[in-house]
């Protein structure tokens with residue numbers, strides 16, 4: 001537990017939250033700033049600052065819980081799609097957003113999508129990037 005961490009304080013109950021589910025390793029909370037109603041966060045109880053540091057067994061059980069939440073959101077809210085998004089820029093408490101979306105602009109502002117579409121990468125650059133990533137994965141099994 002980290003006393004400066006918002007998520008640790010929510011998990012401890014120092015701050016009020018809307019707790020959807022809890023087991024020995026995780027809590028699921030509703031965000032107070034939802035993209036759409038039903039927007040939840042799967043949060044490990046242990047303070048882990050980066051996804052790079054989540055050990056494999058905990059990561060696997062976290063993603064099973066994310067899937068379980070996605071199915072619940074799908075059945076209750078009937079969105080176009082349920083999206084999961086890892087969060088945190090910088091060193092924060094690892095968590096996964098699970099949220100219903102009803103269209104592309106729920107998540108990405110129209111200006112950002114238009115900017116992306118206007119600056120599509122040329123095919124040869126995509127080939128080079130795919131090659132770099134494939135080579136990395138091949139050398140880091």
Ligand SMILES: [Zn+2]
Nearest residue numbers: 005008047093
């Ligand atoms: Zn924390």
